[in-house]
Amino acid sequence: MQTNQPPFGVLLVNLGTPAAPTKTAVRAFLKQFLSDPRVVDVNRVLWWCILNGIILNIRPGKVAKLYQSIWWQEGSPLMVISRKQQQALQNQLLSRTGLDIPVELGMSYGEPSLDSGLKALEAKGVKNVLVLPLYPQYSCSTVASVVDGVAAMLKSRRNLPELRFVRDYHDKKGYIAALAQSVKQHWQQHGQSQKLLLSFHGVPERYVNEGDPYRDHCYKTAELLAQELALTTEQWMVCFQSRFGKEPWLTPYTDETLESLPKQGVKSVDIISPAFAADCLETLEEISIGGKETFLHAGGESYRFVPCLNDDEHHMAFLADLALQHAQGWS
Ligand SMILES: C=CC1=C(C)c2cc3[nH]c(cc4nc(cc5[nH]c(cc1n2)c(C)c5CCC(=O)O)C(CCC(=O)O)=C4C)c(C)c3C=C
Numbered sequence: 001m002q003t004n005q006p007p008f009g010v011l012l013v014n015l016g017t018p019a020a021p022t023k024t025a026v027r028a029f030l031k032q033f034l035s036d037p038r039v040v041d042v043n044r045v046l047w048w049c050i051l052n053g054i055i056l057n058i059r060p061g062k063v064a065k066l067y068q069s070i071w072w073q074e075g076s077p078l079m080v081i082s083r084k085q086q087q088a089l090q091n092q093l094l095s096r097t098g099l100d101i102p103v104e105l106g107m108s109y110g111e112p113s114l115d116s117g118l119k120a121l122e123a124k125g126v127k128n129v130l131v132l133p134l135y136p137q138y139s140c141s142t143v144a145s146v147v148d149g150v151a152a153m154l155k156s157r158r159n160l161p162e163l164r165f166v167r168d169y170h171d172k173k174g175y176i177a178a179l180a181q182s183v184k185q186h187w188q189q190h191g192q193s194q195k196l197l198l199s200f201h202g203v204p205e206r207y208v209n210e211g212d213p214y215r216d217h218c219y220k221t222a223e224l225l226a227q228e229l230a231l232t233t234e235q236w237m238v239c240f241q242s243r244f245g246k247e248p249w250l251t252p253y254t255d256e257t258l259e260s261l262p263k264q265g266v267k268s269v270d271i272i273s274p275a276f277a278a279d280c281l282e283t284l285e286e287i288s289i290g291g292k293e294t295f296l297h298a299g300g301e302s303y304r305f306v307p308c309l310n311d312d313e314h315h316m317a318f319l320a321d322l323a324l325q326h327a328q329g330w331s
């Protein structure tokens with residue numbers, strides 16, 4: 001091994017986000033995202049007609065407005081936070097190993113692409129690549145599409161790196177501890193509400209019936225977090241957000257739950273979205289803004305959103321440990 005060659009490199013992956021909060025950029029992003037058969041798994045010809053004939057004509061304008069409501073001066077929150085996570089992970093790996101281990105960002109959809117991330121690692125002399133998708137719970141709609149995407153990129157290459165994938169980390173001690181720490185800190189600042197709602201991103205129920213372990217992973221995360229926070233069964237509840245399309249998704253739905261809780265006497269809630277490693281449209285708009293409106297309108301009195309782990313120190317230290325565990329034997 002050359003002395004300047006790193007033992008491995010990390011491709012840090014997330015979903016991706018539009019390049020700008022405009023109708024054109026959102027349309028391009030949604031077209032790539034929603035054309036992925038791992039995300040929308042229905043008859044290809046029929047879906048092509050629905051996507052191009054209806055969805056891509058109506059949704060981009062509507063969704064661009066939502067992105068505008070949460071966009072930061074530096075860019076899309078998901079991208080800004082992902083860049084911070086990339087830097088923080090690289091720092092954590094340096095302080096643990098004394099080595100400059102390259103960490104590159106690759107998004108499943110949009111830019112920087114998985115391909116550009118892999119090329120950047122290659123340019124740094126990386127021969128061993130650890131792909132680390134920032135999805136704590138495995139789903140075919142997210143993690144499997146990362147595997148597909150990386151495999152597709154490598155199809156045209158002659159000299160392949162050695163590859164390892166982190167499949168999930170829904171039950172890992174460091175992840176649960178980072179979530180618990182973030183909830184405790186939130187309670188210290190704002191006080192504890194009657195209920196802690198754990199709102200996970202939904203998926204079609206059919207995917208789970210066909211073998212996707214996503215729902216089990218979500219409940220396992222929730223139970224471990226509730227245990228760590230010493231909550232009684234009445235003090236927490238799981239729900240699923242961001243339903244898309246007509247078929248049934250995992251229930252209970254977050255919006256319906258927020259509407260019904262005040263009628264059941266629950267007037268104050270804390271809400272956290274543990275499936276997201278970084279704040280994005282689905283947490284900052286749908287949960288923090290939209291969920292609050294729904295709950296207060298239904299008679300709720302206090303609604304507090306707990307931010308995602310983002311580049312929190314405990315979170316990044318855990319991800320560095322996770323990466324090092326998966327990289328064992330690479331030198
Ligand atoms: C946390 C994990 C995620 C799962 C599981 C997931 C499944 C899933 N999503 C859609 C449809 C949409 N998701 C959208 C945005 C979005 N989704 C995730 C994560 C998961 N998705 C993130 C992090 C984001 C936010 C990106 C950002 O820019 O901030 C969108 C786009 C916005 C919109 O039009 O509402 C869609 C569409 C499906 C169909 C699906 C599972 C089958």
Ligand SMILES: [Fe+2]
Nearest residue numbers: 015201242282
């Ligand atoms: Fe999504």
Ligand SMILES: [Fe+2]
Nearest residue numbers: 242243282286
């Ligand atoms: Fe959404």
